[in-house]
Amino acid sequence: MKNLSVGIDVGGTFTKIGLVDPKGEVLRSEQIPTEPSKGPAHFIRRAAAIVKAWNFGSVGLGLAGGVDAKTGTLLFVPNLKGWTGFSFKKAFSKSLGVPVTVDNDANAAVWGGYVVALKRKPRTVVGVTLGTGVGGGLVIDGRLHRGATGSAGEIGHLTLELDGPLCHCGRRGCLEAYAGTYAIQRLAKELMRRPPSPLTPKAVADAARDGDRGARKVWDTVGTRLGQGLAGVILVLNPDAVLLLGGVARAGKLVLDPVRRVFAAQPFREPFENLDLSAPVARDWGVVGAALLSRERRG
Numbered sequence: 001m002k003n004l005s006v007g008i009d010v011g012g013t014f015t016k017i018g019l020v021d022p023k024g025e026v027l028r029s030e031q032i033p034t035e036p037s038k039g040p041a042h043f044i045r046r047a048a049a050i051v052k053a054w055n056f057g058s059v060g061l062g063l064a065g066g067v068d069a070k071t072g073t074l075l076f077v078p079n080l081k082g083w084t085g086f087s088f089k090k091a092f093s094k095s096l097g098v099p100v101t102v103d104n105d106a107n108a109a110v111w112g113g114y115v116v117a118l119k120r121k122p123r124t125v126v127g128v129t130l131g132t133g134v135g136g137g138l139v140i141d142g143r144l145h146r147g148a149t150g151s152a153g154e155i156g157h158l159t160l161e162l163d164g165p166l167c168h169c170g171r172r173g174c175l176e177a178y179a180g181t182y183a184i185q186r187l188a189k190e191l192m193r194r195p196p197s198p199l200t201p202k203a204v205a206d207a208a209r210d211g212d213r214g215a216r217k218v219w220d221t222v223g224t225r226l227g228q229g230l231a232g233v234i235l236v237l238n239p240d241a242v243l244l245l246g247g248v249a250r251a252g253k254l255v256l257d258p259v260r261r262v263f264a265a266q267p268f269r270e271p272f273e274n275l276d277l278s279a280p281v282a283r284d285w286g287v288v289g290a291a292l293l294s295r296e297r298r299g
């Protein structure tokens with residue numbers, strides 16, 4: 001069916017591929033190892049082999065890193081070395097014969113949340129993807145805002161403390177260095193008497209729900225830092241809604257409550273008072289959003 005689209009969320013280790021309907025329901029899904037060292041052409045062949053048997057009218061790719069959405073080329077990427085400069089748009093549309101869009105993975109996820117969870121009702125939305133890294137995306141006046149060079153919305157790298165912990169980007173004190181998976185692991189080792197093994201955000205969330213005080217402190221720290229970072233963005237953009245997406249957002253109230261406390265304590269009250277803050281975690285937003293973006297001519 002030509003009204004279906006394929007969404008491909010390319011991670012550093014695994015890639016998720018889904019067949020998505022216009023409402024954002026995932027009808028089929030597959031996961032393959034990304035195998036970055038074998039190069040982008042090899043990756044395209046394997047992904048194309050999976051979707052060839054499906055019926056669809058467009059393909060959307062979400063890639064972690066800087067993407068030129070016009071040409072569908074990767075500009076820079078931390079965890080897919082050797083893939084920079086490759087035109088995914090050209091290679092994929094040639095092998096599949098359908099229109100292909102390429103965007104940053106956080107932009108794709110936020111677009112998915114905007115269309116499906118918020119039903120495009122608010123006009124201005126700030127979205128954050130919480131995972132190994134902390135990504136962000138902005139919808140301004142109903143459209144994805146990419147900025148002059150495609151890097152708009154890097155909320156994870158707002159500096160909260162000049163001398164704070166080291167971030168994966170090489171700078172210190174970024175929001176991601178307090179809220180990324182690796183930061184949650186570091187905080188759990190510092191604050192919990194017996195950190196869970198394996199040390200995952202889910203295990204730390206389970207421990208907090210079971211009453212572990214150290215684990216509760218971890219989530220208070222993560223949520224407070226996230227709230228502080230978001231507060232700055234909210235003062236700049238005055239959005240209608242804020243979306244928390246990604247695996248770590250499954251902590252739900254544990255992370256939402258401290259964010260709300262930070263918002264409630266803001267001296268400029270108006271931008272925070274009627275703000276719709278939510279963590280819709282029911283879907284794979286990276287896959288859904290990439291597929292839905294491919295349906296929009298210009299996002």
Ligand SMILES: [Zn+2]
Binds near residue numbers: 157171174176
């Ligand atoms: Zn950073």
